[in-house]
Amino acid sequence: MSGSQTKARVGTLAQIGTITRYNFLNYFRARRFYVMLAIILLISLLLTVVVGYYRPVSFLGLPGEPVSTAVLGFYGAGWGGFVSLVVILSAAFFGGDAISGEFQNRTGYFLVPNPIRRSAIYVGKWLAALVASTIILAIFAAITLANGLYYFPGNVPWQFEQSFVFAWVYLVAALSLTFAFSSLFKSSSISILMSVILLLFVFSVVDTVSSAVVGIEPWFSITYGAGIITSILMVQYPPHLQTQSLGSALGGANRTGARFEITTYNATVPEGLEILVVYFIVMAVIGLWLFERKEFT
Amino acid sequence: MTPSIEAVQLTKNFGSFPTVSGLNLKIQGTKCVGFLGPNGAGKTTTMKMFTGLIGTSSGSALINGVDVEKDKKAALASCATLIETPEIYASLTPKEALGMLCEIRGVPRSERNKRIDEALGRVKMTEWEKKKVGSFSKGMKQRVNVASTLLSDPEIIILDEPSTGLDPRGMSEVRDIVRSLGDRLVFMSSHLLAEVTEVCQEVAMIDHGKLLVYDSIENVTSKFAGGGGTVEVGFAREVDDQVRAKISRMPGVKSVAKSNDRHLSVSFDSKVVSLDGLFESIAGLKAGAVSFEQGKGLEDAYLSLIKETL
Ligand SMILES: Nc1ncnc2c1ncn2[C@@H]1O[C@H](COP(=O)(O)OP(=O)(O)OP(=O)(O)O)[C@@H](O)[C@H]1O
Numbered sequence A: 001m002s003g004s005q006t007k008a009r010v011g012t013l014a015q016i017g018t019i020t021r022y023n024f025l026n027y028f029r030a031r032r033f034y035v036m037l038a039i040i041l042l043i044s045l046l047l048t049v050v051v052g053y054y055r056p057v058s059f060l061g062l063p064g065e066p067v068s069t070a071v072l073g074f075y076g077a078g079w080g081g082f083v084s085l086v087v088i089l090s091a092a093f094f095g096g097d098a099i100s101g102e103f104q105n106r107t108g109y110f111l112v113p114n115p116i117r118r119s120a121i122y123v124g125k126w127l128a129a130l131v132a133s134t135i136i137l138a139i140f141a142a143i144t145l146a147n148g149l150y151y152f153p154g155n156v157p158w159q160f161e162q163s164f165v166f167a168w169v170y171l172v173a174a175l176s177l178t179f180a181f182s183s184l185f186k187s188s189s190i191s192i193l194m195s196v197i198l199l200l201f202v203f204s205v206v207d208t209v210s211s212a213v214v215g216i217e218p219w220f221s222i223t224y225g226a227g228i229i230t231s232i233l234m235v236q237y238p239p240h241l242q243t244q245s246l247g248s249a250l251g252g253a254n255r256t257g258a259r260f261e262i263t264t265y266n267a268t269v270p271e272g273l274e275i276l277v278v279y280f281i282v283m284a285v286i287g288l289w290l291f292e293r294k295e296f297t
Numbered sequence B: 001m002t003p004s005i006e007a008v009q010l011t012k013n014f015g016s017f018p019t020v021s022g023l024n025l026k027i028q029g030t031k032c033v034g035f036l037g038p039n040g041a042g043k044t045t046t047m048k049m050f051t052g053l054i055g056t057s058s059g060s061a062l063i064n065g066v067d068v069e070k071d072k073k074a075a076l077a078s079c080a081t082l083i084e085t086p087e088i089y090a091s092l093t094p095k096e097a098l099g100m101l102c103e104i105r106g107v108p109r110s111e112r113n114k115r116i117d118e119a120l121g122r123v124k125m126t127e128w129e130k131k132k133v134g135s136f137s138k139g140m141k142q143r144v145n146v147a148s149t150l151l152s153d154p155e156i157i158i159l160d161e162p163s164t165g166l167d168p169r170g171m172s173e174v175r176d177i178v179r180s181l182g183d184r185l186v187f188m189s190s191h192l193l194a195e196v197t198e199v200c201q202e203v204a205m206i207d208h209g210k211l212l213v214y215d216s217i218e219n220v221t222s223k224f225a226g227g228g229g230t231v232e233v234g235f236a237r238e239v240d241d242q243v244r245a246k247i248s249r250m251p252g253v254k255s256v257a258k259s260n261d262r263h264l265s266v267s268f269d270s271k272v273v274s275l276d277g278l279f280e281s282i283a284g285l286k287a288g289a290v291s292f293e294q295g296k297g298l299e300d301a302y303l304s305l306i307k308e309t310l
């Protein structure tokens, strides 16, 4: 080694790029990426087989129905029915242990004691996870599209395009949330598990309880905001607030005169996007804050 | 600027338990400093504060005058570190993992391959450079970790027990590597006192998170080794009992033990005979003495210092 000094300081942006590339490489070679790929291929295969064999009305529309209505039904039932799951699993798989893994697997000892800010590591890893899960989402969308074009040639509703964009924004927000979780816990499996449970069950329960039972709009819930992904695929965008009397719903059987009302909220598109973006920002700040303070002990 | 590492009232509490308390230590210049202390003394904890792996409870850790906690990126700009036994992303190859560090540390693109090849060669991992790290043994991983400290021509190198998990040859190779680091400040924790004696000029000893002594090895040895020491004398041919008896009758010699056919371990009282005096007397025997190595001085000093604080 010569005495020539090679300490050109590297810019933070360049370092983020480095972390992103190598983490993506690591994701791409890991089993997890292929498990995720297998999951979406399986879902797609099932949808293809079910639609091709049974030709369900929900996918292909009623005879005599306008094509514009039928095609929305197709994308709503297939893509709409599974895209949330794909987003949640991707976010949990690629983000759920992104930070906790650095502690549990001790890879942080290789990376952190270097002239690099922790925030650059965080952002770099986040971008790598985003790229990996965007690939998954895009493959799922591409298969959906191929199927859709088979049954409805030359007819791709603009709603599907928007739904894809919304799903991607949901992915961005969900990854921000799972990264924050991965900064909170030291164990990889716990942080992945918590992410899945939270996104898959807890938030939906909160949505239902809040809107149907308490009657408050669940504006604080990420899954409520993500509702726009499927709402946009409906023939009529659902109204912001729907009230249904339980009595009348049961066929006027409420002789006691007691009235049960069920309220359903649906986020409007601007509102949904706003919720997702706020989730992204708030969770990014929390996650970064946690990671900056977390100790390698 | 001469490289420096400085702890100012450096303190770390885990819960209410002080692991490092009020550590003041300033190391300056290009040299190798051994960091010694018993298990749990706080060596790793101190080094983690110097590398931003953990925060401080109070006080500060400065590298080249920059507070690590305030600006880790600037403080570690010309530093290479190896703390405990890091793991590398399992699906990367050593070449890729070291490539990542080169980029982070700003090794110019044109030099990267050369540096990586050189570093992997130094730790004898060239033949594994394209295999995934995930399948490596502990020692192989540690070799890559050692290689990672050689990439960026750093001014300062912080090593926490670098030969952990290495085979005997690996340990000796690490020793050679550290010795060859040359114009740098090396701060290295170790339990291998022979290694420290061989490669370091100074030692800092801590116990219970407090600094006991920081001085050159000679001073520490002469002050704390109980006025004595051990030398390992090597002979060109097998030593007979006559030679052994002659040495043991010399003034100041406490005992002579045969290490092997050609080596005697002579322990002596330095109040009675000086090291050079002993050397001359043994050479004067014309019994074929060819080497004279100061042996367990540091160990004696260590034992007396650490015992005193318990
Ligand atoms: N996360 C933690 N929580 C509580 N105590 C801790 C934690 N990490 C370290 N300690 C304590 O700090 C003390 C110092 O540990 P440290 O690892 O710095 O010792 P060391 O000098 O490196 O020892 P060794 O020679 O065994 O490597 C120990 O008593 C240890 O129990």
Ligand SMILES: [Mg+2]
Residues within 6 Å of the ligand: B043, B044, B045, B160
């Ligand atoms: Mg230690």
